[in-house]
Amino acid sequence: MADDRLIVALDVATMDQVTQLVTTLGDSVSYYKVGMELFYAAGAQTVTYLQEQGKSVFLDLKLHDIPNTVAQGVTSLTHLGAKLITLHAQGGPIMMAAAAKAATEAAETLQVERPKLLAVTVLTSFDEDAWTSIGGQLPIRDQVLRLAKLAKASGMDGVVASPLEAKAIREACGDDFLIVTPGIRPSFAAANDQKRIATPKSALLDGASKLVIGRPITKADNPQEAVRLIVEEMEAINA
Numbered sequence: 376m377a378d379d380r381l382i383v384a385l386d387v388a389t390m391d392q393v394t395q396l397v398t399t400l401g402d403s404v405s406y407y408k409v410g411m412e413l414f415y416a417a418g419a420q421t422v423t424y425l426q427e428q429g430k431s432v433f434l435d436l437k438l439h440d441i442p443n444t445v446a447q448g449v450t451s452l453t454h455l456g457a458k459l460i461t462l463h464a465q466g467g468p469i470m471m472a473a474a475a476k477a478a479t480e481a482a483e484t485l486q487v488e489r490p491k492l493l494a495v496t497v498l499t500s501f502d503e504d505a506w507t508s509i510g511g512q513l514p515i516r517d518q519v520l521r522l523a524k525l526a527k528a529s530g531m532d533g534v535v536a537s538p539l540e541a542k543a544i545r546e547a548c549g550d551d552f553l554i555v556t557p558g559i560r561p562s563f564a565a566a567n568d569q570k571r572i573a574t575p576k577s578a579l580l581d582g583a584s585k586l587v588i589g590r591p592i593t594k595a596d597n598p599q600e601a602v603r604l605i606v607e608e609m610e611a612i613n614a
């Protein structure tokens with residue numbers, strides 16, 4: 376059975392590439408992330424297809440707008456049946472609270488499970504220099520913690536953060552708070568544009584709930600072998 380702590384980021388642009396990857400990875404992966412590239416190119420059919428294959432869907436569209444617009448967006452995405460939806464914590468507490476209310480109401484109306492809402496803190500592609508260049512005042516770790524606490528207080532189910540902040544968030548926000556970490560790089564993979572990275576093992580030991588991994592799997596010469604090595608590393612922790 377697949378380890379549902381692993382979420383594979385389907386950062387491709389066509390349904391053909393999606394079906395090829397999902398078929399190749401078969402039962403070894405149960406959770407997929409649909410992000411901007413795929414959703415903007417192929418739309419809602421991506422979610423429907425994955426659900427038909429029995430997969431869980433993380434819709435990572437990182438909503439960031441005024442509260443009313445984000446709330447309506449969350450309502451629309453709840454209709455699609457995603458299990459996880461992202462919005463930017465920097466949209467602020469009123470926006471996050473409006474999104475939480477919209478998800479609850481839409482799920483009640485549709486009689487479906489309420490999607491979990493994740494607040495994106497500071498993107499994992501930022502290092503301290505890039506962060507300072509856009510006016511970041513606090514060190515990244517402090518800013519992430521501040522946003523994680525704000526997200527929790529505003530009704531978010533969890534956050535997206537780098538694995539380097541997972542331990543501090545877990546301590547501050549408790550065991551029930553979801554910590555979803557991209558920026559995961561197994562020892563065999565290149566960092567690419569990610570700056571705040573860690574291995575699968577280190578992320579889980581520091582308290583990450585789920586790991587988002589894209590290119591180390593989807594661009595690997597042998598994606599099945601990449602998943603096998605990653606899951607082996609993840610499961611060695613439980614042994």
Ligand SMILES: O=c1ccn([C@@H]2O[C@H](COP(=O)(O)O)[C@@H](O)[C@H]2O)c(=O)[nH]1
Pocket residue numbers: 384386410495497498499500535536557558559567569587588589590591
């Ligand atoms: O801070 C963030 C938030 C989201 N992401 C997304 O995760 C994947 C990571 O892909 P890799 O190929 O493993 O780098 C990608 O879809 C991002 O949009 C993130 O990386 N960092």
